[in-house]
Amino acid sequence: MNFDYELFIIGAGSAARAAAKRATAYSIHVGIAEQVDVGGPCINYGYIAERLMAYAATLKGLFSSAISYGWSEFNSSFDWSKFIAAKTYKIEQLHQVNMKYLQESGVDFIILKVMLVFSIIIL
Numbered sequence: 001m002n003f004d005y006e007l008f009i010i011g012a013g014s015a016a017r018a019a020a021k022r023a024t025a026y027s028i029h030v031g032i033a034e035q036v037d038v039g040g041p042c043i044n045y046g047y048i049a050e051r052l053m054a055y056a057a058t059l060k061g062l063f064s065s066a067i068s069y070g071w072s073e074f075n076s077s078f079d080w081s082k083f084i085a086a087k088t089y090k091i092e093q094l095h096q097v098n099m100k101y102l103q104e105s106g107v108d109f110i111i112l113k114v115m116l117v118f119s120i121i122i123l
């Protein structure tokens, strides 16, 4: 594999996306190596995943308040496995959006765990 890049980024989280965006605007050849999934913790189990859980949890309260605004009673129950499937689907969509963005910007994306090896020469 050819690793001849002007900018090589370890990890494909939020900072990597911002750095790649800026670098490609200057026509810099960028490579990104990620050990898990594109998007980093923000998409996969941080902000986005948390927000989806928070929205789902808030709906119960909204259903209850809706009655006092003229809605008839909601007889609804919560299905955890359906919620997890919906969350997984949403996160997969975000993976695709990120991958499309990287591909269209000409960034090479590699699934790889990177190890830095330093060699110090003392003269």
Ligand SMILES: Cc1cc2nc3c(=O)[nH]c(=O)nc-3n(C[C@H](O)[C@H](O)[C@H](O)COP(=O)(O)OP(=O)(O)OC[C@H]3O[C@@H](n4cnc5c(N)ncnc54)[C@H](O)[C@@H]3O)c2cc1C
Pocket (backbone or CB within 6 Å): 010, 011, 012, 013, 014, 015, 016, 033, 034, 035, 036, 037, 039, 040, 041, 042, 045, 046, 047, 050, 112, 113, 114, 115
């Ligand atoms: C549960 C949770 C909730 C959060 N909620 C919020 C919020 O509401 N608002 C907010 O602003 N921030 C939130 N954050 C913080 C936010 O997710 C981080 O600040 C942000 O992800 C940092 O981005 P980053 O690109 O610097 O690093 P990261 O997103 O951590 O990306 C680093 C990437 O590098 C990869 N990597 C690491 N080592 C290697 C290696 N050796 N080889 C290859 N790949 C490697 C990792 O797999 C990871 O994908 C939350 C974080 C968590 C965990």
